[in-house]
Amino acid sequence: MRYIPLTPEDKDAMLKTIGAKNIGELFEQIPEEFKLKKDLKLPAPLGEMELSAHMKALSEEGEITLKNISFLGGGINRHYVPAVIPALLSREEFLTAYTPYQPEASQGTLQALYEFQTYIAILSGMDVANASLYDGATATAEAALMARRINKKGKTVYVSSALHPHYREVLRTYLRDVDVPVVELPFDQKTGKTIYDAEQMKDALCLIVGYPNYFGIIENLDEAKEVATKIGALLISVTTEALSLAILKPPGEFGVDIFVGEGQSFGLPPSFGGPLLGLMATKTEHVRNLPGRIIGKGKDKFGKDAFMIVIATREQHIKREKATSNICTNEALCALTAVMYLTLYGKTGLADLAKINMENACALRGAMKGMFKDCISFSGPTFNEFVIRTPLPAKFVLEALAQRNIYGGIALSKDYRRSNPNDILVAVTEMNRLDEVFNFVNALKEVSQ
């Protein structure tokens, strides 16, 4: 086997040193009844050439779909990944390293994660960020648990029903077994914005709102903050399209207590939904309640700057059952990807990229309005995602568009049973050239007749 170097001679010499007659003796602790008496039923081993051919064929099935024009978003965002990113990520020192528990041998990962925390803090307008969580959905659940640690008086988590449906599902899964009730807040059918009723939310421990929300609507968090302050709850904002933060007022400036988000936009391809990158940031006063790893800058014994894992007394390997979370392995390499991406685009590039996304999205909005009446479902302001209302049911329209090699978006009725069946969530990014936008609208016209 090409990955296992021991020869029969090596094995004999080693067995001799050990004082064992054969390999079988090494396993004598395992009771005979539990030892496999025959080989596992697995496909015969493949050499690299055969494996490569097999997987290439499987990949080619998927490559056909990439020729389609796509307006799919919904938390998995299509953005261009510059070539230097995969090139640098393939450096073995990053790729094949372990969690940086030995700081002297891990300054590269540690400094990059410190830079990551800085980028996320700036983008979110918060004081401090952690070094990543699994994804936006689990980050949302972790934020609710964190809020519970901070706010001992509140009892119930109030979450906007305009938050990504999968995020709400994960939130419920996480909170179900720790006796934290989750109540969903309605949204305004006209504007697509969350509706609050402070009187009904007096037992709140936190309030969770999408920014922008699942419909792409940029909610003014001032109102949410006002309600949260009134009822003594923490405000958690959730951003599923992190690029929007390049153009939007940072959540921290609204007084958000915990920011969470999905960082996949920053250099990670859609990848069938994983790996992703969970973002979390908060105010300095809450830093000891953060879950996950945090990197700090300190000194080595010579007084030289050095990076290391800090406030580890929150983490499971030190605190065990008293830890703030069970998280250990997170998404470090995805965080590194984001650092590279944000560095490359930089101060002006990232803002410009966000503008290009706006530009293309506006082109689609404009063309839609020119062709159909009342075709924009919600009136609130949007970034690169919004909900369109087609003349026919979304299911039919999307299938007909797929026939024309267009992925037209996600039917809203898939996750919102009471929504208009003709509603489709569309995402327009820099990957959608203007001719694609016009093709889309023309095809929409055709299939709607």
Added chain:
Amino acid sequence: MNSGTEKLIFEQGRAGRIGIDLESFILPDSHRNRIIPEELRRKSLDGFPEVSEPEMVRHFTRLSQKNVGVDDRMYPLGSCTMKYNPRINETIASMEGFTGLHPAMPHGDTQNAFRILWELEQMLNEICGMDAFTLNPVAGAHGELTGLKIIRAAIRARGEKKDKILIPKSAHGTNPASAVLAGFTPVDVEVNSDGSISLESLEKVLDENVAAMMITNPSTHGLFETNIGKIADILHAKGSYLYCDGANLNALVGIARPGDMGFDVIQTNMHKTFSTPHGGGGPGAGPVGVKEELIPFLPCPRIVKAERDGAIYFKPKYDKRSIGRIHSWYGNFLVLLRAYCYILSMGASGLREVAEASVLNANYLRVSLSALGYHVPFGRMCMHECLFTDAGLPNGITTMDIAKRLIDKGYHPMTVYFPLTVHGAMLIEPTETETKETLDVFITAMSEIVGEAKEHPKLLHEAPHGTSVGRVDEVDANRPKNLNLRWKKL
């Protein structure tokens, strides 16, 4: 290793530089961002750097040189399984037919991904002796949480209430942390002086309120729990489940199956046993396997095989009794894809060889290092990792000193001060991908360190020497007034 200082990226570059050209995109009169009301708009990205592409490449290349990976040296972290990460799997995981798939595409267009996930599930069933797997958990601890939630749901469905999870003291810290996150109270179980779980202690704490016991087998002592069959019987008789933390599955693949030993649930780590790279702390994948009675509770969606008009196809399935969704989509697909490629490369014979060679390498180190005077707390045949302590080392030399000195000698240190059951633990896991020559040189290095401990203890106390930074001052960095978690513009 690069020993220079690398400025933070925020202190590099100059106004006006850019790492990507976007001019061709921007329409000259683009003010569309003004559609967003001013009170919702950001003023600037102040603080973000402005660097060109070559500067960016230099920065991250230099940072990489301050790191060490499995490709450049032996990395014998115990219970971490730092084996070689096959490059072909990286190539495959970067193929566009996989990376380009959007999870909301019509299911008919992502059959390749569904097929891979479904086949991987069947392979893991066979390797672990379980009836079904969910591939959605994205890390070992995420898998633990999922597994415990499944147990909780099953107990709830029986109309019972059990709140306790038994955990041996040798367990990884994630076990008790996951138990709490799943709403349970963890209860310690003692270990015997020979490193095995104390049946006496188990009987003492076992009652009707125990939902499950979590056992890492082989344990973090590097030992197989010989009484596992008996433990399974004791727990099952009380209506409790037996959970396997599969962190150490490397020692068992192709040799014995947790499912056959009475385990009801297991979480596996693709980034350990199945060779996917650790990436400096993720992404990983932590699939969870269960026995038949627990299948309905697996998280959703599950990928199932179906037939329509004589053709086989795959689709996601949502079960009402499921614990619910635990990840945005289907888990870390690209990590699972690498694991799938690994299993296809190894086959049954290759996987058996993994267990055999990893156990042989570990025992070779156990005997060789023990002969040098390193203290072995449990003097019997070990599995894929071997445990030492710093007992009896001269001149106050500690485990930390040895670990740091190993960096000087060109190794990543072993796992230190874990497990907590012995004082000054050094847990060494060589894995099957190291050569005998490498192990011999490592033994020589460890022998030199014994000599240095006697003759030049200062050399050890002050190690490491050739790295970009010296031993870091964690106490100082953690003082509230010193806590520095981000760069700030002066």
